[in-house]
Amino acid sequence: MKKIVLILMLAVCCLNLQAQENELFKDREYPQWFKDAKLGIFIHYGLYSIPSYSDKEQYAEWFYKGLISQDSLRINFQKEVFGEYFEYRDYKDLFKAELFDASEWAELFKKAGAKYILFTSKHHDGYCMWDSKYAKGWSSTTTTPNRDFCKELAEEVRKRDIKFGLYYSLTEWTNPLYRWTVDTNISIDNYVDKHLLPQFKELIDTFKPSIVFSDGDWDFNHKSFRSNEMVKYYYDVVGAEGVVNDRWGIGFNHGYATPEYSSGIMDNNRPWAECRGLSRSFALNRNADLESYLTSEDLIKHFSRLVAAGGGLTINVGPSADGKIPLLQQERLLDLGKWIEINQEAIYGSEAFETVYQNQAITASRNDKEIDFNWVRNAPMKGVTEDNFSILWETEITPNETDKYTLYLNADEEAGLEIKNAKGESIFRLASQKEEVKRTIKLKKGETYKFELTYQEKTHEAVVQLQWESASLPKQPIKSDWKGEVSWEETYICFTKNNGNLYAISLQPIDNSISFTLNVAPKVDMKVYLLGEKNKEIPWVYNSENKTITLDTRSVTPADITTKGAWVFKLDNYINSIN
Numbered sequence: 001m002k003k004i005v006l007i008l009m010l011a012v013c014c015l016n017l018q019a020q021e022n023e024l025f026k027d028r029e030y031p032q033w034f035k036d037a038k039l040g041i042f043i044h045y046g047l048y049s050i051p052s053y054s055d056k057e058q059y060a061e062w063f064y065k066g067l068i069s070q071d072s073l074r075i076n077f078q079k080e081v082f083g084e085y086f087e088y089r090d091y092k093d094l095f096k097a098e099l100f101d102a103s104e105w106a107e108l109f110k111k112a113g114a115k116y117i118l119f120t121s122k123h124h125d126g127y128c129m130w131d132s133k134y135a136k137g138w139s140s141t142t143t144t145p146n147r148d149f150c151k152e153l154a155e156e157v158r159k160r161d162i163k164f165g166l167y168y169s170l171t172e173w174t175n176p177l178y179r180w181t182v183d184t185n186i187s188i189d190n191y192v193d194k195h196l197l198p199q200f201k202e203l204i205d206t207f208k209p210s211i212v213f214s215d216g217d218w219d220f221n222h223k224s225f226r227s228n229e230m231v232k233y234y235y236d237v238v239g240a241e242g243v244v245n246d247r248w249g250i251g252f253n254h255g256y257a258t259p260e261y262s263s264g265i266m267d268n269n270r271p272w273a274e275c276r277g278l279s280r281s282f283a284l285n286r287n288a289d290l291e292s293y294l295t296s297e298d299l300i301k302h303f304s305r306l307v308a309a310g311g312g313l314t315i316n317v318g319p320s321a322d323g324k325i326p327l328l329q330q331e332r333l334l335d336l337g338k339w340i341e342i343n344q345e346a347i348y349g350s351e352a353f354e355t356v357y358q359n360q361a362i363t364a365s366r367n368d369k370e371i372d373f374n375w376v377r378n379a380p381m382k383g384v385t386e387d388n389f390s391i392l393w394e395t396e397i398t399p400n401e402t403d404k405y406t407l408y409l410n411a412d413e414e415a416g417l418e419i420k421n422a423k424g425e426s427i428f429r430l431a432s433q434k435e436e437v438k439r440t441i442k443l444k445k446g447e448t449y450k451f452e453l454t455y456q457e458k459t460h461e462a463v464v465q466l467q468w469e470s471a472s473l474p475k476q477p478i479k480s481d482w483k484g485e486v487s488w489e490e491t492y493i494c495f496t497k498n499n500g501n502l503y504a505i506s507l508q509p510i511d512n513s514i515s516f517t518l519n520v521a522p523k524v525d526m527k528v529y530l531l532g533e534k535n536k537e538i539p540w541v542y543n544s545e546n547k548t549i550t551l552d553t554r555s556v557t558p559a560d561i562t563t564k565g566a567w568v569f570k571l572d573n574y575i576n577s578i579n
Contacts, residue, residue, distance in 0.1 A: 024228050025254040028235070030271050033163065034211070034243045034256065036349040037115035038307050039340070040165070041333075042275055042316035043105075044120050044282040045149070047091040047127050049321040052284040053077050056292065057376045060318070061283035064088045064125045064173055068182065088125070092143040100149070100323025106156035108325065112333035113340035115348070116163035118213050118314060121150050121203060124180065126172035130206065134199040138174070154207055165211030168203060170196060170225055170248070172216075180216065188224055197226060204234050213245045213258070213275075222249030231255075243271075258314075261377030262459060263387045264306045268352060273312035278329055280378055284318035291382070293328065296335035300565030303336065304505045308494035310352035335564070343531050343568040346496050346503035353495035353502060358516050360492055366484040368393065370477035371453060375462035381486060387460070389488035393453040395480040402445040403470040407478075410436035412463040413456055420450040436465075451480070500576035503531075504551075504569045510561060514569070515550040518542070520578045522549065522571065529570045532562040538569060 044061050054060045055073055066074035067088055078086055109117055122128050128139035130150035141148050154164045171180035178191035204212075212234055217225065227248035235242055246255035257272035259265050264274050278299070279285065279292045294302065299315070306313050317333070319325045340347055364381060371393060379386050399405075409417050409432040419428035419441065427449075428441045443449060455464040469475040493516050496503045506514055510530075521542050528551060530536040539552040551569060561567065 025231065025235075028254075029240075030256065031241055031243055033115070033241070035271050037163070038312040038347050038350070039112070039114050039303070039336075040116040040118060040211075040273065040312070040314040041109045041112065041114045042118045042167070042277075042282065042314045043153075043319070044123070044167075044277075044284075044316060045319045045323075046120060046123050046129060046283070047088070047095055047125060048123070048283050049319060050091045050094050051078060051081070052286045052318070052321065054281065054285050054287060056285070056287055056289060057280055057374065057378070058285070059283065060281045060285035061120075061123055065181070068173060092127070092138075095140070095144050095321065097140075097145045097147070097149075097321070097323040100145075100147075100152075100319075102149075102152040102156040105153065105319075105325065106160050106162065108330060108333060109157065109162060110160045112337040113344070114162060116165050116211060117153070117157050118165040118167050118211060119150060119153055121166040121168050121207075122172075123167075124169045124171060124173050124216050126169075126174040130203070132199055132202060134195055134202065150207060154209075163210035164207065165213060166203065166207060166209040167213045167215060168200065169216040170214050171219075180219070188220065192224065192226060197230065200230050201233055204237050208238050210238070210241055211243050211245075214247050217247045217249045217252075220249050222252035225249045227252050246270075260460075261386060263385055264309045264311050266309055266356070268310040271311075273314045274306055275314040275316065277316040277318065278332055279318075280376065282316045282318060284320055284326065290328075292378075294332065296332050297565035299332055299336050300339050300563075301507050304507065304566045305357065305491055305494055307347055307350060308352065308496055308505065309356050339563045339565060342563050343503075343505075343566075345498060345501075346505065346531065346568045346570070350496035350498040350503070353497045355495055355517065355519070357491040357494045359489040362488055362490040364486045366391075366486060368482040368484055370479050371464060371466040371482060372477040373462070373464050377460055378462070380462070383490075384486055385488050385490070386462075387458060389457050389486060391455045391464075391484050391486050393451075393455075393482045393484045395451050395482045396448050397451055397478070397480055398448045399443045399445055401470070401472060402443070403472065404440050404442050405468050405470045405473075406438055406440045408436055408438045408465070408467040408469075408475065409453075410463065410465040411455060412461040413458050415453065415455045415464050417466065418452045420452070422448055424450075451478070453482075497575050500573050502571040502574040504571065506567045506569065507565075510553050510556050510567055512554050513550050513552055515548050517547055518549045519547055521547075522574050523577050526574060526577065527572045529572065530556060530560060531568040531570055532560060535570075536560045 048061045048063045051063050052060055063074055121130055126138055128135040131141040131148050132139055157164050173180050175191060175195060177195055178188045231244055244255045245258045256270060259274045261276045262274055265272055278294050279288045303313050317325050317329050377386060407430055409415055409430050411432045412434060415432045417430040418426055421427050430437060430439050453466055466478055467475055468478050492508050494505050504516060521544055528538040528540050530538055536556060540549055542549045
């Protein structure tokens with residue numbers, strides 16, 4: 001009995017300690033500057049910028065991990081370009097950064113409208129971009145560049161009233177104390193005590209960054225990293241201005257949310273900012289297609305949707321090894337900056353309106369020879385949302401042999417296969433939800449069967465694969481003329497509110513009129529303006545029956561339209577008048 005009581009007492013103590021840990025930062029306010037900022041610039045720059053290569057859908061900053069995991073694409077590329085015996089560590093001798101100019105970078109970020117930057121002080125390869133005494137020769141100050149990138153950039157962005165933030169990887173692939181994803185059979189404690197904690201404190205003491213974006217945490221509980229200790233130390237040094245993200249290990253219950261390559265989130269219980277690259281990699285990937293890059297219009301529309309949902313965007317640039325930000329990336333940032341400059345009263349310091357978006361159903365056709373797709377965190381077609389889309393594929397198949405066929409269906413979310421005979425009767429069903437499933441069916445030679453495959457994507461990864469095999473057929477994708485129809489909800493207008501005004505952001509080009517729903521009627525003397533150089537006043541009417549306001553935009557001329565991608569209408573004092 002005493003033993004049972006003791007166990008119960010220990011359990012209660014553990015629960016109390018866990019509750020205390022979870023409550024550690026409960027009363028800490030997120031700084032207002034971050035809530036108001038809306039736009040930040042992420043910068044992935046380091047040794048991986050030399051090969052700047054990966055598969056078109058991969059992150060180029062993970063180049064070394066590809067070498068570790070025997071990725072033939074990266075291994076063969078390194079051998080062919082840099083030599084048979086070249087190793088990742090040898091990139092330190094090639095990393096010259098001869099054209100790096102912190103002032104030039106900072107000026108670009110200011111013109112882009114960014115209120116903060118996040119620079120990779122150390123990525124998962126462990127190479128430090130500042131003078132860290134814990135790097136032991138594996139840093140930019142002790143190898144070929146012989147310069148402290150963090151220090152130079154911090155000085156220049158702060159001159160321009162931009163908050164300086166740092167990305168910092170909690171784990172490393174190269175550290176002899178614990179090689180992440182390699183030394184899985186030993187404890188991480190020695191690495192945490194002797195390297196992670198002292199180096200993190202050195203970083204904070206040296207730069208006092210306004211933001212810390214930690215990463216590389218997902219294989220460990222936050223207690224393993226002693227994350228509470230690190231975050232508390234950071235807050236003690238930086239004070240009320242400081243803010244951290246939410247990537248500090250499993251169970252960590254604090255920090256702003258960081259959806260990655262997504263459509264954002266609708267949860268505003270804490271601040272959030274989506275992080276993504278202009279293309280499908282954070283670091284520069286020279287193997288990327290132009291099609292993978294956001295156009296300026298895409299970027300502006302995406303940014304508008306995120307801000308309307310109450311969040312923000314940390315958009316990434318991937319400089320080339322010489323230290324130059326590629327011109328295409330510069331163009332995208334400058335176009336976004338021009339748009340923000342004109343429409344800034346609808347952006348900085350804004351909040352989400354009760355109605356975030358108004359959408360319309362869109363469909364598009366596609367033809368595929370097989371269903372074998374891994375879109376990672378991207379849309380299957382230009383113009384389609386990255387999340388929340390569906391595809392219906394149909395085809396007719398006439399087998400060459402009568403045989404038992406095993407069909408394999410794999411999807412990261414939900415997929416369903418149905419086969420119908422010539423009479424239209426359903427003879428086979430197979431459903432997958434986040435795993436590969438299989439089932440066998442007998443198909444007859446010469447008979448025609450209709451295959452219907454549906455796929456529903458909700459969030460993050462996008463994978464769907466359909467394969468088959470038989471006694472005479474090895475496992476492979478089912479090749480046919482698949483006719484597909486993609487369906488999604490497209491936002492045509494979104495909203496923000498700021499200083500008593502409502503802002504309607506049209507994501508469609510201005511035509512003769514624009515209509516949207518307002519649940520509360522505006523006052524008859526409300527004025528509506530098109531933001532821009534002329535602040536064009538727009539006539540309007542309100543239909544109380546269907547609660548729709550229609551803006552008469554026939555008077556808007558091409559000369560009035562000073563932006564591209566999205567157009568902002570100000571409903572002057574609307575919020576104040578209905579409250």
